[in-house]
Amino acid sequence: MERLLSNIKISINEKCYLKDPESSDLGKRIVENSIILIDEIGFDNFTFKKLGVKIGSNESSIYRYFESKHKLLLYLTSWYWSWMEYQLVFSTHSIPSPKLKLEIAISILTQTTVLDSNFSHINEVVLKRIVINEYSKSYLTKEVDLENKEGYFSTYKRLVTRLKDFILELNNSYEFAFSLASTVIDGALHMQFIKDHFQSISDKKMEKEPTEFYKELVFKTLNIA
């Protein structure tokens, strides 16, 4: 848990960790460097042993914070979604126009460039890359229903729900608001992957950001001029 501009917290299910990594220097180094190492070698090749070498600490010490690399991934991705939620809430808070609010929300959720922030030990640019490349692996498992029940995905689902509410504020007769919301949130991540790796099926106009694509998609679908 970390305070952001003394308002909202980065809220992460406590079951993700055995000992709060924010509570010690070692914990912060674990989080900071796991982000860097997962980005470098990929989650599949990432081990606590390698992370131990990187931070000059021992494998067993890392296990005192996270019981598995899967839980660490849940921690990191929850952090990301919580941070997104914060940006969403903060940026739309004082906007009265539902249309502008939704527009801002789509911008935040689909932009490729990442806002600087004050979390010394978390590099949000790199964390975003991890979410693009590894988030799916956190739920595409046989344990997803159990873990979902235990609340590991609630931050993500709350973000989708917030976007759905913005959609309904603008057009409350639309019957697929949840689906449209997750199309934007999950689609934007996937679109970034396509742009980075499958250029031959990426639109030229996508060169900068998918924001325009999603804005048009959403507003046309909602019959908003």
Added chain:
Amino acid sequence: MERLLSNIKISINEKCYLKDPESSDLGKRIVENSIILIDEIGFDNFTFKKLGVKIGSNESSIYRYFESKHKLLLYLTSWYWSWMEYQLVFSTHSIPSPKLKLEIAISILTQTTVLDSNFSHINEVVLKRIVINEYSKSYLTKEVDLENKEGYFSTYKRLVTRLKDFILELNNSYEFAFSLASTVIDGALHMQFIKDHFQSISDKKMEKEPTEFYKELVFKTLNIA
């Protein structure tokens, strides 16, 4: 490679296998039962040893067909996309109206119920579940660029391109045709996962199929009444 109604073939990059599994009874049993076993225990828990037990054969014999379980997954998912491509091409071949063509295409790509087919040893219903739950893992790797160059994802990309062409036939000034195509194809898989596991962010109207959602999304985005 397998002929379908003496017309199109299920085309799979030969690099996926060491020995064509269609060329022997053991090969077919490997493919047939790997689909069933991956569905049962998930790709992460799937091993050639367990598959060997299931088919009453030896681990080492399976390795003579597929050099790794990753290559097997590439084989199975390529098979799926090739089969989808076949259905798409076959069902739209004689349709002159671009709108109807695109409508049919969206139906095929987003329907949850799966058409029966004549491939004795491949259960398409189960294979679809595998694609929903495991396809991402085939490309969310550090080797994706290399494997993409080697053509392992070409069937999938060709399918996206076909749908993009349908979109452009209907509205050739639309600048995000590729993105819209992959939104439909990949989104539909993801939507099925959400419906199955994250019901709290799934729309009530989604209970049957996401087809209506995607048709509306596409036609409104393309300014088609």
Added chain:
DNA sequence: CAAATATAATAGTAATACTATTATAAATGA
């Protein structure tokens, strides 16, 4: 300064994802 707590070091385990070698069975061809 003693006790509690955090971290590090060492060792060990079952399973994974393979490779390599040899043995045996089945199919084919001269």
Added chain:
DNA sequence: TCATTTATAATAGTATTACTATTATATTTG
């Protein structure tokens, strides 16, 4: 038909992974 090729099965072995458990050594705190 029998020799040869080819397919399959069995066995063994490897480095790595994803941990757990135990003990030792720092560091902090009361």
